[in-house]
Amino acid sequence: MTVSIRGRLRARPVSISAATTRSWLRADRRFGVALLVPAFAVFAVFVFYPLVKVFWLSMQGTDIFGQPAGFVGVKNYVTTFTDPEFGRTMAQTAIFCLAVVSGRILLGLLITIPLTVKLRGVPVFRALLTSPMVVSVSAASVAFAAMLAPGTGLLNSVITRFGGPAIPWLTSTRWALVSVVIVTVWGSIGFTVLLLLGAFSGIDADVIEAAHLDGAGAVRTLWSISLPLVTPTLFFVVVTGTVEALTTFGQIQILTGGGPAGSTTTLVYDIYQAAFGAASANFGLAAALGVVLFLLILALSLVQFGVLEKRVNY
Amino acid sequence: MRRSARSRIRATLLYAWLCAAVLVVCFPLYYIFVGALTPTAWLNRGLEGLIPIHLTLDNVIRATEVMPLGRQFLNSLAVTFAQTVLQVSIGIAAAYALVFCRLRGTRALFLVLLSSMMIPAETTLIANYLTVSSWHLIDTVPVVFLPFMASALTIFLFRQAFLSFPGELREAALLDGSGHLRFLFAMLLPITRPTLISVTLVSATAAWNGFFWPLLVTNSPENRTIQVGIAQLSSAEVNDVGVVLAGAAMVTLPVLLLVLLAQRFLAGGITAGALK
Numbered sequence: 001m002t003v004s005i006r007g008r009l010r011a012r013p014v015s016i017s018a019a020t021t022r023s024w025l026r027a028d029r030r031f032g033v034a035l036l037v038p039a040f041a042v043f044a045v046f047v048f049y050p051l052v053k054v055f056w057l058s059m060q061g062t063d064i065f066g067q068p069a070g071f072v073g074v075k076n077y078v079t080t081f082t083d084p085e086f087g088r089t090m091a092q093t094a095i096f097c098l099a100v101v102s103g104r105i106l107l108g109l110l111i112t113i114p115l116t117v118k119l120r121g122v123p124v125f126r127a128l129l130t131s132p133m134v135v136s137v138s139a140a141s142v143a144f145a146a147m148l149a150p151g152t153g154l155l156n157s158v159i160t161r162f163g164g165p166a167i168p169w170l171t172s173t174r175w176a177l178v179s180v181v182i183v184t185v186w187g188s189i190g191f192t193v194l195l196l197l198g199a200f201s202g203i204d205a206d207v208i209e210a211a212h213l214d215g216a217g218a219v220r221t222l223w224s225i226s227l228p229l230v231t232p233t234l235f236f237v238v239v240t241g242t243v244e245a246l247t248t249f250g251q252i253q254i255l256t257g258g259g260p261a262g263s264t265t266t267l268v269y270d271i272y273q274a275a276f277g278a279a280s281a282n283f284g285l286a287a288a289l290g291v292v293l294f295l296l297i298l299a300l301s302l303v304q305f306g307v308l309e310k311r312v313n314y
Numbered sequence: 315m316r317r318s319a320r321s322r323i324r325a326t327l328l329y330a331w332l333c334a335a336v337l338v339v340c341f342p343l344y345y346i347f348v349g350a351l352t353p354t355a356w357l358n359r360g361l362e363g364l365i366p367i368h369l370t371l372d373n374v375i376r377a378t379e380v381m382p383l384g385r386q387f388l389n390s391l392a393v394t395f396a397q398t399v400l401q402v403s404i405g406i407a408a409a410y411a412l413v414f415c416r417l418r419g420t421r422a423l424f425l426v427l428l429s430s431m432m433i434p435a436e437t438t439l440i441a442n443y444l445t446v447s448s449w450h451l452i453d454t455v456p457v458v459f460l461p462f463m464a465s466a467l468t469i470f471l472f473r474q475a476f477l478s479f480p481g482e483l484r485e486a487a488l489l490d491g492s493g494h495l496r497f498l499f500a501m502l503l504p505i506t507r508p509t510l511i512s513v514t515l516v517s518a519t520a521a522w523n524g525f526f527w528p529l530l531v532t533n534s535p536e537n538r539t540i541q542v543g544i545a546q547l548s549s550a551e552v553n554d555v556g557v558v559l560a561g562a563a564m565v566t567l568p569v570l571l572l573v574l575l576a577q578r579f580l581a582g583g584i585t586a587g588a589l590k
Binding site: 028029031033035036038039040043045048049050051054110111114115117119121125129131132135137139140141143144146147149154161190243247250253272275276283286287290293294297298301 | 325328329331332335336339340342343345346349357358359360361364404405407408410411412414415416417418423426427430431432433434435436437438439440441442443444445460461462463464466469494522523525526529530541542544545547548552553555558559561562563565566569570573
């Protein structure tokens with residue numbers, strides 16, 4: 001059926017019976033439900049069912065083949081929370097998240113703010129400074145593992161050439177976590193800059209203009225106008241960055257394997273070792289740790305929704 | 315006069331700072347690509363070994379001899395293709411239903427969707443591993459993308475784009491008697507194409523970069539993805555830096571090319587879901 005423009009302009013009264021409308025609506029809904037089935041089937045099988053199962057598993061013992069072996073109540077949780085290693089793991093996880101997130105924010109701002117100045121060549125700098133985005137966790141980790149290698153690594157060869165001491169980047173308990181933080185911050189800096197650039201470019205030019213007219217210098221404008229206006233994005237980076245840091249796995253697996261002496265074992269790496277580590281295959285314990293991770297991330301998400309809805313603009 | 319001198323100093327300082335930042339931020343990328351093409355004997359000499367004057371493909375050849383990286387590259391391509399096509403088409407379907415099909419309870423469905431984004435894959439991983447191993451799918455290629463056939467983020471981004479679709483155009487299409495499919499393919503998707511492209515790119519990059527799940531569910535070298543392959547190459551060839559970097563370069567090159575091709579779409583797209 002084609003309706004000419006003239007025909008539509010004449011606004012012919014079209015009479016459609018109520019029954020027809022209802023059957024249209026029904027067909028519409030059937031079609032809609034059919035469209036939703038694939039997505040929600042995948043989520044049911046691979047997101048919601050496993051979540052329930054992890055809660056169930058966390059209250060199960062584990063036999064020597066790694067299979068669930070009977071209800072044990074909160075035993076896995078008690079084992080977890082009374083293990084001094086768990087406290088250490090959580091402390092390391094917290095330090096790691098804090099270092100990664102503050103590193104991202106600080107470096108992100110230090111790189112982004114000069115990029116917002118109108119200068120020739122800024123697009124080239126922008127492209128170059130967001131380029132780490134193309135490197136996967138795995139590629140970044142193997143490259144940094146080579147660069148930070150204890151003996152022949154590039155970084156140590158440069159440091160020793162200038163008379164400095166060779167640093168055991170990946171092999172000492174003092175430096176290993178620092179190294180993982182460096183690799184993680186580097187890997188996420190491109191995306192952080194991209195997000196912040198978006199936020200700064202969203203600031204109304206008139207507001208900045210008005211500040212200048214009122215006699216505010218560049219630093220004052222940045223501190224009192226621009227930064228407060230990008231707080232929603234900064235907050236977004238803090239929350240999603242914390243979630244991302246909490247779930248870090250590849251860097252740790254490739255760079256340090258959780259060591260030396262457990263000094264880079266975080267919560268997620270602990271889950272991996274409990275479930276799939278060479279000596280373990282304890283799915284019950286791993287599930288209990290998984291529940292802890294879920295609750296932490298749930299709390300962060302609720303904070304995000306709660307605050308972001310109101311928008312942070314101080 | 316004084317003003318222009320001051321602004322020139324300021325510009326110089328900013329350029330110096332930006333150049334220093336580029337040096338630090340881009341060095342690992344330079345290291346990966348130049349190192350991949352430089353013999354390890356030169357790389358072991360430190361910084362001057364990285365002057366690109368000894369370029370050769372030997373590292374790449376040796377890397378593919380140590381690990382079946384060619385096969386793993388194809389595995390990764392297949393996984394990326396399947397996962398992206400499924401995520402995007404299932405995502406479009408679900409978002410379309412949520413926005414245009416006048417369903418009851420869409421708000422509740424949307425909340426279910428949002429809540430699924432709060433469930434970390436690292437928690438459900440253990441149960442998913444047991445599920446796929448009970449289906450005897452461990453150490454196959456399809457199991458790598460199986461749990462990720464649909465993505466809540468993808469649906470969310472498409473929903474945002476569809477919601478901003480002008481209602482008048484939708485009504486015009488209905489008056490012209492076009493059904494759902496015609497409206498979707500002839501009008502909605504062409505108009506929301508920037509979102510379509512950027513979501514596809516984000517989806518594809520995430521699929522290509524997957525590491526944890528592929529590491530768990532594959533065992534034999536010929537079923538590994540290349541991300542896992544280069545990690546194993548790195549521990550097998552610790553002393554041959556050039557070979558390790560050749561692996562890293564093989565993984566990075568496709569994404570680099572993709573991003574260079576689509577830079578303009580990507581900027582708006584990745585950040586689209588960040589803030590409502």
